[in-house]
Structures are given as C-alpha cells and as structure tokens.
Amino acid sequence: MTTPLLEMRNISIHFGGIKAVDDVSIDVMPGEVVGLLGHNGAGKSTLIKILSGAYKKDSGEIYVDGKKVEINSPRDARDLNIETIYQTLALSDNLDAASNLFLGREIVTRFGLVDDTAMEAESRKIMARLNPNFQRFSEPVRSLSGGQRQSVAIARAVYFNARILIMDEPTAALGVHETAMVADLIKELKAQGLGIFLISHDTREMMELCDRVSVMKNGQLVGTERVEDVTEDDILSMIILGKNPKREMA
Amino acid sequence: MSNGLGNIIKTLQLDTRLLGMIGAFVLIALVFHIATGGTFLTPRNLFTLTLQTASVAVMATGMVFVIVTRNIDLSIGSLLGIIGMLMGVVQVQVLPEIFGFGSPMIWIITVAIGLALGAAIGGFQGWLIGYLAIPSFIVTLGGLLIWRGGAWWVSRGTTISPLDPSFVMLGGATGTIGVTASWILALVGSALTIYGLANNRRKYISHDFAVKPLWAEYLLGAILVGAICGITAIMNAYMVPTRILERRFAAEGLEMPEGYTEAYGFPISVLIVLAVAIAMTVIARKTRFGRYVFAMGGNPDAAELSGINTRLLTVKVFALMGALTAIAAVIASARLGSAGSSLGELDELRVIAAAVIGGTALAGGVGTIYGAILGAFIMQALVSGMGMVGVDSPLQNMIVGGVLIVAVWVDILYRRKTGDA
Numbered sequence: 124m125t126t127p128l129l130e131m132r133n134i135s136i137h138f139g140g141i142k143a144v145d146d147v148s149i150d151v152m153p154g155e156v157v158g159l160l161g162h163n164g165a166g167k168s169t170l171i172k173i174l175s176g177a178y179k180k181d182s183g184e185i186y187v188d189g190k191k192v193e194i195n196s197p198r199d200a201r202d203l204n205i206e207t208i209y210q211t212l213a214l215s216d217n218l219d220a221a222s223n224l225f226l227g228r229e230i231v232t233r234f235g236l237v238d239d240t241a242m243e244a245e246s247r248k249i250m251a252r253l254n255p256n257f258q259r260f261s262e263p264v265r266s267l268s269g270g271q272r273q274s275v276a277i278a279r280a281v282y283f284n285a286r287i288l289i290m291d292e293p294t295a296a297l298g299v300h301e302t303a304m305v306a307d308l309i310k311e312l313k314a315q316g317l318g319i320f321l322i323s324h325d326t327r328e329m330m331e332l333c334d335r336v337s338v339m340k341n342g343q344l345v346g347t348e349r350v351e352d353v354t355e356d357d358i359l360s361m362i363i364l365g366k367n368p369k370r371e372m373a
Numbered sequence: 374m375s376n377g378l379g380n381i382i383k384t385l386q387l388d389t390r391l392l393g394m395i396g397a398f399v400l401i402a403l404v405f406h407i408a409t410g411g412t413f414l415t416p417r418n419l420f421t422l423t424l425q426t427a428s429v430a431v432m433a434t435g436m437v438f439v440i441v442t443r444n445i446d447l448s449i450g451s452l453l454g455i456i457g458m459l460m461g462v463v464q465v466q467v468l469p470e471i472f473g474f475g476s477p478m479i480w481i482i483t484v485a486i487g488l489a490l491g492a493a494i495g496g497f498q499g500w501l502i503g504y505l506a507i508p509s510f511i512v513t514l515g516g517l518l519i520w521r522g523g524a525w526w527v528s529r530g531t532t533i534s535p536l537d538p539s540f541v542m543l544g545g546a547t548g549t550i551g552v553t554a555s556w557i558l559a560l561v562g563s564a565l566t567i568y569g570l571a572n573n574r575r576k577y578i579s580h581d582f583a584v585k586p587l588w589a590e591y592l593l594g595a596i597l598v599g600a601i602c603g604i605t606a607i608m609n610a611y612m613v614p615t616r617i618l619e620r621r622f623a624a625e626g627l628e629m630p631e632g633y634t635e636a637y638g639f640p641i642s643v644l645i646v647l648a649v650a651i652a653m654t655v656i657a658r659k660t661r662f663g664r665y666v667f668a669m670g671g672n673p674d675a676a677e678l679s680g681i682n683t684r685l686l687t688v689k690v691f692a693l694m695g696a697l698t699a700i701a702a703v704i705a706s707a708r709l710g711s712a713g714s715s716l717g718e719l720d721e722l723r724v725i726a727a728a729v730i731g732g733t734a735l736a737g738g739v740g741t742i743y744g745a746i747l748g749a750f751i752m753q754a755l756v757s758g759m760g761m762v763g764v765d766s767p768l769q770n771m772i773v774g775g776v777l778i779v780a781v782w783v784d785i786l787y788r789r790k791t792g793d794a
Contacts, residue, residue, distance in 0.1 A: 236655070236660060
C-alpha cells in the first residue's frame with residue numbers, strides 16, 4: 124500500500140466543554156477525492172480548519188507524505204501546499220480579484236513594491252482557464268456575482284501549485300452551469316494528482332465526484348467507505364443514524 | 374452632470390468623490406471670498422490656511438489606516454501634547470547644555486526623540502488593542518486622559534518657550550524656501566508626475582491591458598502639472614512685508630535697495646505634509662503592509678486565513694499613527710514657537726472628521742490619503758473663513774459639527790448610488 128498524501132490521525136479539539144472533533148482519523152491519496160459528509164455541526168468544517176491552520180488541534184497528528192508536520196497557522200498550511208476554498212470564500216470584498224488572489228503572497232518588484240500589473244496579468248491567465256467569461260479585474264470583488272466570487276476563491280487555491288486541496292461547499296452558491304464547471308475542475312485536478320477533501324451536503328454530487336466518503340456525526344467519525352461499496356441510502360443512514368446498516372447486518 | 378462631461382471624467386478615470394470634494398472646497402472658498410469682501414482667496418490667506426492645516430493633515434493620513442482597519446484613535450491630540458512638551462523640554466533645557474546654544478544637532482535629536490516616542494507609545498497602544506484584544510476606542514480614550522495628564526505633569530502647567538530657532542523653522546511660519554527653490558521643486562514634481570503617467574502606460578501596454586486614449590493621458594498630465602504650478606505660483610505670490618525685509622537688511626548693517634522685494638515660497642511644514650502624503654500614498658497602494666491594512670479592513674477573517682498576522686499589523690498601524698502624531702507635534706509646536714500643555718487639544722476630533730469627510734468609511738476597508746488631506750483643508754477653510762467673517766467661536770463649532778454630519782450623510786447617499794457599499 125502506498126503512503127497517503129495526507130493523513131490526519133486521532134485529531135481532537137474542543138471549544139469550552141464541547142468536543143467539536145473527537146478522535147477522528149482521515150486520509151487522502153494522490154489523485155483521490157475524499158468527501159466529508161455530516162449534518163451541520165457534525166465537525167466537518169472544524170476538522171478541515173485544523174488542517175488549513177485556522178484552528179489549533181488539542182491532540183492528534185498530521186502527516187504529509189508519511190512525514191509528521193506541524194500546522195500552527197494558515198501560513199504553515201500554505202507552505203505545505205495545502206490550499207483551502209472556504210465556504211465563506213474568505214475574500215476581502217473591498218479589494219479587486221488580483222489582490223485577493225495574491226493576498227499574502229503578492230508579486231513584488233525589485234524595489235519590494237507590489238506589482239499590480241504583473242498580478243493582474245497572472246490573474247487573467249488563470250481566469251482564462253477557470254472561467255473564461257470573467258472580465259471584471261479592476262472592480263472590488265463585492266460587486267461580482269456569487270459564481271464570479273467563487274471562481275476568484277478557486278483560482279487562489281489552484282494558482283499556487285496546491286498538492287492538497289480542501290473545498291468546503293464549493294458549489295453551494297452556484298447555478299447549474301457553474302456547478303458543472305466546478306465538477307469538471309475537480310476531475311481535472313484529480314487527474315493532475317492532487318489530493319482533494321470535498322465537503323458538501325449534496326449526497327448525490329458526492330457519490331459522483333468522490334472516491335471515498337467519510338461521514339461524521341457529533342464530532343466523531345461514523346465511518347469511511349468507498350463509494351462503489353455503498354448506496355446513497357447507506358450514506359444517508361450513516362449521516363442520520365450514525366451507523367452503517369449494511370455493516371451492522373454483516 | 375451632462376453626458377459629455379460625464380464621459381470625459383470616465384475616460385480620465387477620475388475619482389468622482391475627489392471631484393466632489395474639490396468642488397466643495399472651491400464653493401466654500403468662493404462664498405467666504407465674497408462674504409469677506411475679497412480677502413479669502415488671496416495668497417496671504419491661502420498661505421496661512423496651509424500652515425494651519427499642516428499638523429491635522431499629517432495626522433489625518435495615519436487616521437485613514439487606523440479607521441480602515443476598523444479601529445479609532447482618540448489619543449492623538451493628547452499624544453501630540455505630551456510629545457510636543459517633551460520635545461520642548463529636551464531642546465530648551467537639556468540639549469543646549471550638551472551641544473551649545475544654536476547647534477543644528479538640537480533640532481535633529483529633538484525630532485528623532487519625538488518620532489521614537491510617538492512610535493513607541495502608538496505601538497504600545499496598538500499592542501493592547503491587537504494582542505490583548507481591548508477595543509481601540511477604550512485604549513485610546515484612556516490614552517487621551519493619560520497623555521494629556523502627562524503633558525500637564527511634565528510642565529506643571531507652564532509653557533515652554535522660546536523653542537530652538539532651527540526647530541521653529543519646521544513650523545513654516547519663519548521657515549520658507551523662497552521663490553527659486555519652490556519653482557525647482559515644482560519642476561521636479563511635474564517631471565516625476567509625467568514620468569509616472571508614461572511609465573504606467575508603458576507597463577499597461579506591455580501586458581496588453583486596455584489603456585486610456587492618448588488625449589486623456591495628455592489632459593490628465595496637463596491638469597496635474599497645472600495644479601502643481603498653480604499652487605507654487607500662489608505660494609510664490611505671497612510677498613514678505615517690506616518692514617520685515619528692512620529689518621533683515623538692517624540687522625546685517627546694510628541698506629535695503631530701492632524696490633527690493635521677496636516672496637515666501639513653500640513653507641517647510643507644507644513640504645513635510647507633501648512628503649508625508651506621497652509616502653503614505655505609496656505605502657497604501659504599493660506595499661504589502663498597505664495592501665494588508667486594506668485587506669484586514671475589508672474582511673479580518675479572510676486576512677487572517679491568508680496568513681496575515683493581523684495582531685502585529687494592528688501594532689504597526691498604531692505605531693505609524695504615533696510617529697505621524699510626532700511629526701504633527703513638531704509642526705504644531707514649531708509654528709507657535711512654544712510648547713504649552715494644552716497643545717493639540719481636540720485635535721483627535723478634527724483629524725477623525727478630516728478623514729471621514731475625506732471619504733474614509735468607519736465600517737472599515739475604504740479610504741484614501743488625498744481624501745483625508747483634502748478633508749483637513751475643507752475643515753480648516755470653514756473654520757478660518759468663519760473666523761474672518763466674524764462668526765462667534767461657539768457658533769463655529771456648531772456649524773462644523775453640522776457640516777460633519779451632513780458630509781457623512783452625503784457620502785452614504787453617494788455610496789448607495791454607486792453601489793460602493
């Protein structure tokens with residue numbers, strides 16, 4: 124068996140008296156899409172925020188290529204080529220697309236000043252690939268549509284040679300056409316060998332896009348299954364009842 | 374606005390808010406010019422106006438950063454007071470004993486101490502805000518009381534004067550650079566402006582971005598160069614009164630030649646404002662620090678998730694505010710030639726008002742340096758104009774208060790109309 128691209132082992136975190144994530148282990152292989160499912164408050168987003176450096180875990184370990192790593196800040200995660208597309212998109216609404224895309228990693232001139240024209244040129248290049256209709260480069264992202272904002276957030280995650288991509292509800296705010304575009308992108312990135320964690324409420328979409336799904340309930344991992352081994356109903360009962368009926372029977 | 378003019382403004386990519394503020398300034402100036410029977414729009418009055426605005430304008434540029442990051446600084450008036458007082462003590466009571474009276478080291482060391490003190494106090498307040506998460510309103514409200522009390526405590530209520538003669542020149546009332554140097558400066562400024570426009574255009578073309586039509590670039594260049602030369606001409610038109618010239622010649626034991634005249638040119642304090650304005654604009658638009666200030670104002674969580682250390686950024690923003698307050702303290706005490714313990718009183722409110730009139734949104738994320746400086750000029754024009762017309766001081770405050778509220782209301786309407794949040 125090959126080494127997972129990324130592995131989170133026995134992760135726990137609590138806020139006050141509540142165990143938001145309780146001894147959860149998940150992993151992803153290169154070129155694999157792993158779905159995270161569960162009700163609101165099941166702990167999916169919290170788990171993912173530990174990986175992206177937004178929260179600090181209380182216990183557990185994280186391995187990249189089999190090597191133990193420490194992620195104490197978003198910067199650490201980025202340095203490990205772990206990129207995140209947040210559900211809230213995490214864009215600064217008052218800045219334009221290029222400034223958001225390069226936020227924290229600006230291209231600078233030899234005098235150390237930010238090079239806006241170079242950043243806009245790079246933004247145009249990647250946008251031409253992701254969303255060819257996107258033209259509004261010099262406007263604050265607040266004036267963009269939901270789909271356009273989403274493509275800025277996606278562009279930011281894929282531009283910097285991500286190896287591990289976390290997508291938290293990437294299609295929640297999108298129309299049918301744009302959702303299909305995101306699905307195509309996920310397939311393309313997967314083919315390039317990225318490991319992808321996908322969070323969504325849409326079970327059918329998950330069955331189509333993911334190789335494996337991990338289901339969480341009340342901060343605990345209910346189980347991880349290959350999608351070809353389970354039906355949509357099995358997944359739903361895992362989400363709702365917290366157990367897999369087939370496994371119970373066996 | 375007629376469609377033709379609207380198109381020209383759009384092609385030039387001018388900020389309509391900026392045009393509105395210039396319009397408001399011109400309107401105020403014209404009204405007072407008429408009401409005073411023609412004394413408001415004179416070189417002498419405009420010269421005085423710039424001197425009076427200088428210290429508030431310097432602080433207003435820093436307040437833009439503070440407000441853009443969703444903070445406020447109420448302590449700057451008091452901070453100006455205690456820094457001015459300590460610089461007064463240092464240059465009058467300490468340094469002359471070491472270097473001898475009149476040594477140029479006196480003003481240099483004094484200013485350096487002031488800057489270090491301002492940055493340190495500002496940075497400390499920023500640390501309380503960023504790392505201990507005490508709201509900036511509370512920290513700087515405390516600072517307002519503490520530093521004003523400190524200024525009194527240092528001086529025991531006395532006023533320190535006269536200040537060092539070289540230091541006093543920084544205030545601009547006695548320190549001007551004369552006609553020739555002013556014109557040289559205007560030429561250099563114009564050349565840099567044209568170079569900047571051309572360089573920008575070249576960069577855009579090299580990346581295949583859309584550029585303005587050439588006539589628009591020329592028009593924009595002409596407007597900017599015209600503004601630079603116009604302001605220089607005004608400063609160079611304010612003549613030194615004959616009495617003062619005669620006295621100066623007499624002091625050197627010479628007879629003043631018949632018909633000899635001399636103009637003031639740019640005051641040093643106004644040059645300091647210009648330097649601060651350019652530096653702060655570059656910081657805001659062209660440095661990572663400035664970019665992060667605006668990113669944090671737009672969405673603090675997003676900034677944090679992008680790997681920006683927003684706590685340290687808060688410390689830096691307040692340290693910068695403190696350093697600019699020190700520069701303002703130099704200008705304010707030097708202009709008066711003395712340091713009293715009430716120096717800078719209520720300046721925090723003038724500065725906040727200038728930034729807000731200049732289009733800085735208290736919700737954070739939005740604001741410009743030139744807007745804040747223009748805001749400071751508009752406020753000062755209003756106050757000086759009312760003084761010249763003979764409006765009582767309490768009524769002046771009431772009118773300025775009303776103008777502030779109306780200005781922000783107009784700004785809200787403007788934003789709603791342009792969809793600019």
